[in-house]
Amino acid sequence: MDLNFTPEEEAFRAEVRAFLAEKLPVRLSDKIRKGQHLTKAEHEEWHAILNARGWLANHWPVEWGGTGWTVMERFIFETETALVHAPRVLPFGLSMIGPVLLKYGSEEQKRHWLPRILDGSDWWCQGYSEPGAGSDLASLKTSAVRDGDHYVVNGQKTWTTLAQYANMMFCLVRTSNEGKRQEGISFLLIDMATPGIEVRPIKLLSGDHEVNEVFFTDVRVPVANLVGEENKGWTYAKYLLTYERTNIAGVGASMAAFGELQEIARTQRRNGRPLSEDPQFAARLARLEIDLENMKTTNLRVLVSAGAGAAPVAESSMLKIRGTEIRQTIDDLMRRAAGTHARPWIPESFEGGWNGEPVGPEWAGPVATHYFNDRKLSIFGGSNEVQREIITKAILEL
């Protein structure tokens, strides 16, 4: 056993740190640190900065503009960027549709769409969930009927993250009602400007607008936008769900957030002493720290085995469950640490350029909002119940 990073990996870490110190705009990291929303332009700005360095598609093959990094290098990169409050790279183009096209797309599709992901020409969104098809995704009903050189799409998608910014959607549609449900699904690329598409915002309990409903009425999609074969879309969809899960536990982001929590516990006082010395809070903090430290090693174990060629499906599910639970626990302790100051709610404060006085300590402003918003973590991306099913079947063979 050797739990150290290699000298090469440490050198890589130093290179990443130097890059971030030079290129990450404080304007962006400040917003992330304060829990403010990034604008579309700010997301695109960060993608462009990474792309200029050749580090945007850090898990694509080199010939398509990727970095050729090992899983461990990717882990280091993701951890280091999170620790300095860099914006996250949006997954829809780079981690979702990109890898599907790389594996199942035609040469023409790859040549057309992949460079547009890198240079920011396209903002993709994911058309998977429907009102009646959540955990049971294969029951989806949005239909695509062939009409000459087009498919005609009718139906509804929901929980479509940042569809308000997207100009393209990769979408699961039903092209057949014969046989098994999974065998009648196809994978289409849809231009969001096509007539018949309507995007309606969904307001979350935290007040945030991140997700949308998308309605399709006789939307004509060129047959050239079918990925792979008709009725084979389920295979591609599943590939997308299992691909690039090295960062699924969000270790870097949780480490950064835990560091802030520790700082808060040292400064926030209750009953005449810092929270870090309050027996109840200190116990909560210690349990969380132990869990996080354990998860780091679990994650590294999975990465090393993935680097050796294993396909860590069930292990990814473990990382997803515990990673989201840890993040939610951090949010939970942050709101507890805020005491009465968790309650004030100033929606304007989540937008950049807000210069108002915070109520109570500055860090307390967004904690309750984050706590409620992050309840989504154990619901989306395959709910934690679905992940437990995967573990039950794939590892425990029950």
Add this chain to the structure above:
Amino acid sequence: MDFSLGEDRQMLVDSLRRFLADKLPFSDRKTAAFEGSGWSRDVWNQLAELGAIGALFDESVGGFGGSPFDIGVVFGELGRAIATGPWLAALQAGHVLAAAGRVDDLAALIDGSQVIGYAEEEAATWFDPAAITTRATATADGWVLDGAKTVVSCAGTLDRIVVVARGDAGLSTFLVERDAPGMTIRDYLVIDGGSAGDVTFAATPAILVGEAGGAGPVIEEARALGLVALAWEGVAVMDVLRDQTLDYLRTRKQFGIPIGKFQALQHRMATLALEIEQARSAAINAADRFPGDRVERERAASAAKATIGKAGSLVAEEAIQMHGGIGMTWELAMSHYAKRLVMIGHELGDEDHHLARYIELGHELAGSDA
């Protein structure tokens, strides 16, 4: 033994429930609670007419209730409707006024003509009155206050405020008029609906309520009653969340069957039902220990708040989780009940605070036995 509410209380419950369902439907609440001051003076006055405020106080001071069980059922119905407004403040302020024999002021609170708030908590007190720093000074022209209070319920829309401040003789309570010189209010919404505000005083004239330096026991009692109120409110919110979640488990189908047929969810739901009944018992215990021995009363109040805090987070989080994506949405009433339930934990001290207090009071109990 008899755990029924009794006929009079049941009538109050029924009339409040009908009124609130009619006047504060969720379809209005989801916008109204997040606009302006987030609560309706008009509804407040109508509830006053129905006796909701009077029920919080004893007949001897002009109310028509005042037992902790009366307080409990009123807050239970407010919780069932997640009604916004300075209810907890009215309870605490009214208790202080009653204890000082200020029945005219209390009468104005009870009939709705004056909305009187309550300002005790400061940025650094964390629900510990010993840490209060707002200063009260006796001058030739009367008392003046200097200092700041935080997250004062409905601060921007009160007629008067009962303020806890420290003078040379110790903690005292004061009445401050809405337009008192030197008082500034910065108000804001709160995340579960309604509003609060930071209130600062600079040589602000104030009327002493009760004895100078003698407020300690009164504000402790007022807080204990507040804890009873929040416990009953919390249980009512949990009841609603349980029913909404059960309804969803019975009707939402995935994989061809209602998701409530999955044993993994059934057992979690069973745990919630159990925790809610435990919380109800804690709320009943807390109400039962009044007036009684101080340490026993305070321990039961802290036990209730610790229980409601722990059960509340669990019920809120599980209700959202079992609803899945739809449970994350603003449009669904459930998510607002979940927010209220979690935020109850941030009023008058959280689960950890009251667990620690329960332990300390236990030492006092052991000490007195020795």
